[in-house]
Amino acid sequence: MRRLDARLLLPVLSLALLLAAVFWVQPRAMSYTGLNLLFNLAVPIALATIAQMLVIMVDDIDLSIGTFVSFCACVTATVLHDSPLLGVLVLGAAVAVYAALGALIEARKLPAIVVTLGMSFVWAGLAVLMLPAPGGATPDWLRTLMTVKPPLLPMAILACVLLAVVSHLLVTRSALGTRLRAVGGNARSVARAGWSVVRLKAVAYGLAGVFGVLSGMALVGLATSADANIALRYTLLSIAGVILGGGEFTGGRVSPVGAVIGALTLTLAASFLSFLRLSPDWQIGAQGAILVLVLAARLLVRRRAVA
Amino acid sequence: MRTLTKMALSAAVLALAGPALADTADRRIALSNNYAGNSWRQAMLQSWETVTGQAVADGVVAEAPAFTTAENQATEQAAQIQNIILEGYDAIVLNAASPTALNGAVKEACDAGIVVVSFDGIVTEPCAYRIAVDFREMGRKQVEYLSGRLPEGGNLLEIRGLAGVFVDDEISAGIHAGVEQFPQFSIVGSVHGDWAQDVAQRAVAGVLPSLPDDIVGVVTQGGDGYGAAQAFAAAGREMPIIVMGNRQDELLWWKEQRDANGYETMSVSIAPGVSTLAFWVAQQVLDGQTVPQDLIVPFLEIQQDGLDAALETTPEGGVANEEYTLDDAKAVIAAAAN
Numbered sequence: 144m145r146r147l148d149a150r151l152l153l154p155v156l157s158l159a160l161l162l163a164a165v166f167w168v169q170p171r172a173m174s175y176t177g178l179n180l181l182f183n184l185a186v187p188i189a190l191a192t193i194a195q196m197l198v199i200m201v202d203d204i205d206l207s208i209g210t211f212v213s214f215c216a217c218v219t220a221t222v223l224h225d226s227p228l229l230g231v232l233v234l235g236a237a238v239a240v241y242a243a244l245g246a247l248i249e250a251r252k253l254p255a256i257v258v259t260l261g262m263s264f265v266w267a268g269l270a271v272l273m274l275p276a277p278g279g280a281t282p283d284w285l286r287t288l289m290t291v292k293p294p295l296l297p298m299a300i301l302a303c304v305l306l307a308v309v310s311h312l313l314v315t316r317s318a319l320g321t322r323l324r325a326v327g328g329n330a331r332s333v334a335r336a337g338w339s340v341v342r343l344k345a346v347a348y349g350l351a352g353v354f355g356v357l358s359g360m361a362l363v364g365l366a367t368s369a370d371a372n373i374a375l376r377y378t379l380l381s382i383a384g385v386i387l388g389g390g391e392f393t394g395g396r397v398s399p400v401g402a403v404i405g406a407l408t409l410t411l412a413a414s415f416l417s418f419l420r421l422s423p424d425w426q427i428g429a430q431g432a433i434l435v436l437v438l439a440a441r442l443l444v445r446r447r448a449v450a
Numbered sequence: 451m452r453t454l455t456k457m458a459l460s461a462a463v464l465a466l467a468g469p470a471l472a473d474t475a476d477r478r479i480a481l482s483n484n485y486a487g488n489s490w491r492q493a494m495l496q497s498w499e500t501v502t503g504q505a506v507a508d509g510v511v512a513e514a515p516a517f518t519t520a521e522n523q524a525t526e527q528a529a530q531i532q533n534i535i536l537e538g539y540d541a542i543v544l545n546a547a548s549p550t551a552l553n554g555a556v557k558e559a560c561d562a563g564i565v566v567v568s569f570d571g572i573v574t575e576p577c578a579y580r581i582a583v584d585f586r587e588m589g590r591k592q593v594e595y596l597s598g599r600l601p602e603g604g605n606l607l608e609i610r611g612l613a614g615v616f617v618d619d620e621i622s623a624g625i626h627a628g629v630e631q632f633p634q635f636s637i638v639g640s641v642h643g644d645w646a647q648d649v650a651q652r653a654v655a656g657v658l659p660s661l662p663d664d665i666v667g668v669v670t671q672g673g674d675g676y677g678a679a680q681a682f683a684a685a686g687r688e689m690p691i692i693v694m695g696n697r698q699d700e701l702l703w704w705k706e707q708r709d710a711n712g713y714e715t716m717s718v719s720i721a722p723g724v725s726t727l728a729f730w731v732a733q734q735v736l737d738g739q740t741v742p743q744d745l746i747v748p749f750l751e752i753q754q755d756g757l758d759a760a761l762e763t764t765p766e767g768g769v770a771n772e773e774y775t776l777d778d779a780k781a782v783i784a785a786a787a788n
Contacts, residue, residue: 180536181532184528362525366555373524373525376526
């Protein structure tokens with residue numbers, strides 16, 4: 144438990160620091176509506192980040208999550224809106240494909256980076272087939288859900304807290320989560336203990352698929368309609384979010400709470416730079432600089448802890 | 451002189467003239483832009499800066515900064531719009547990355563009482579104002595011009611844009627409508643030039659041998675006229691009337707030909723300065739004027755006598771531009787209201 148806290152300290156600190164800076168530059172953000180505007184687009188990013196984290200947890204990486212979320216968004220805005228039952232079936236099938244990919248990658252010992260890169264083109268193609276021109280519509284219940292104004296806390300914050308708690312329970316507290324992390328830590332010993340690694344990887348990828356679907360749905364709920372290219376940025380954002388949140392590429396060392404915080408930090412960093420009126424030519428660089436800064440700080444903290 | 455096709459008449463302008471400017475002196479208008487990576491967009495931002503800088507100096511509005519997203523992505527622009535809402539602007543002028551994916555953010559802005567005016571890349575959210583391009587008319591106009599030049603008609607070659615893009619279908623539909631209106635013309639060949647001179651040159655060179663010798667005109671979509679001319683010259687064909695698309699290389703070639711042999715044509719496209727038209731429309735809405743939700747961008751046409759002036763002000767490798775005034779905006783609004 145204490146180690147988890149140390150891992151979380153830096154992400155929490157960076158988020159708090161950035162939030163303080165944003166409030167200082169733009170005091171208007173310090174309100175119910177302000178916080179919601181600041182963070183509501185972070186909700187789909189956080190969901191995609193959790194999906195990415197589940198794959199990174201089993202020592203793989205998912206380069207297709209951005210196009211997968213785009214595809215799910217297109218399905219949500221078209222099929223799910225027009226005939227809900229068929230929509231659920233299509234999204235369910237997409238999750239099944241994700242699970243099958245996980246099994247395939249493990250069973251044939253394929254490099255996940257290659258398989259998911261290939262799949263990213265498949266999802267992108269399917270998204271264009273679903274929605275050749277931007278459009279579609281949000282199912283009413285989804286729009287209501289994403290624009291709900293609960294008392295006390297805005298929807299964006301509430302959703303992120305809920306996501307952090309659920310994924311924390313799933314990954315860190317449940318028996319399944321422990322086994323999945325063990326696959327990332329030492330797959331061979333998991334196999335020796337009598338568990339099927341193929342099945343476990345299928346479960347990890349399947350869960351990632353579920354969070355990917357949720358991300359696409361949340362995005363359409365916010366955007367009101369879809370576009371085949373709507374979430375291309377999510378691939379890199381999700382990887383950055385996992386790492387920023389204290390996760391590591393190997394060894395099953397991930398933190399769900401950290402991943403959500405990482406996604407929020409990335410979103411906030413972009414807003415902060417925009418409030419500063421930084422020229423767009425510098426913004427990508429500055430965003431990268433913030434990332435490097437946090438990672439460098441993490442390295443320093445870790446080294447001191449070891450020494 | 452360049453002629454701006456103002457569909458409204460000066461009478462309409464007079465009818466609207468006279469509202470006080472001071473009403474918007476403390477208002478702030480932001481430009482939300484998704485992309486700055488080509489000459490058209492650079493000219494668009496430059497025009498915005500020039501016109502709004504003057505407007506701020508004159509006390510028409512308090513502030514009018516331009517925001518461009520670091521990457522051309524709808525999700526980034528949605529976040530950018532939400533940031534602009536947070537900063538408390540009164541109006542957002544928007545060139546959108548997606549016609550639909552920003553609707554949620556645009557709705558948030560409208561709900562916060564912010565005026566949203568989209569142009570060029572327009573959005574479908576009903577609460578926003580749209581300044582759209584009438585691409586059909588752009589196609590039809592070319593045939594109309596040719597009918598004035600060549601009353602007896604003849605064979606036309608059509609150069610289309612990028613296959614599968616909405617703009618290409620629209621301009622082409624307009625050209626075909628024009629041919630129906632002026633039946634003395636017939637389109638004997640059609641190639642895709644992808645709005646790029648090199649692609650157009652290859653495509654035209656490839657199709658020329660299969661076409662009759664008496665091609666009198668080439669109807670284009672912009673960015674392809676120079677390439678077509680090169681292909682005709684290389685094939686040793688008689689130069690037809692090629693309608694140009696306001697690109698600097700096209701205008702330069704046209705001038706060279708005019709000086710050498712009196713070549714005559716016309717050029718039509720949309721001026722990047724349409725961002726400034728959107729600015730004035732937003733200002734008019736903030737001023738309390740009644741503005742229709744859907745407006746049409748006037749074309750920037752260059753005729754023979756305006757060629758030198760246009761070429762002088764067009765940067766090398768760029769596009770001819772026009773900055774709009776408050777009166778232009780009023781004319782456009784009046785035209786749409788009728």
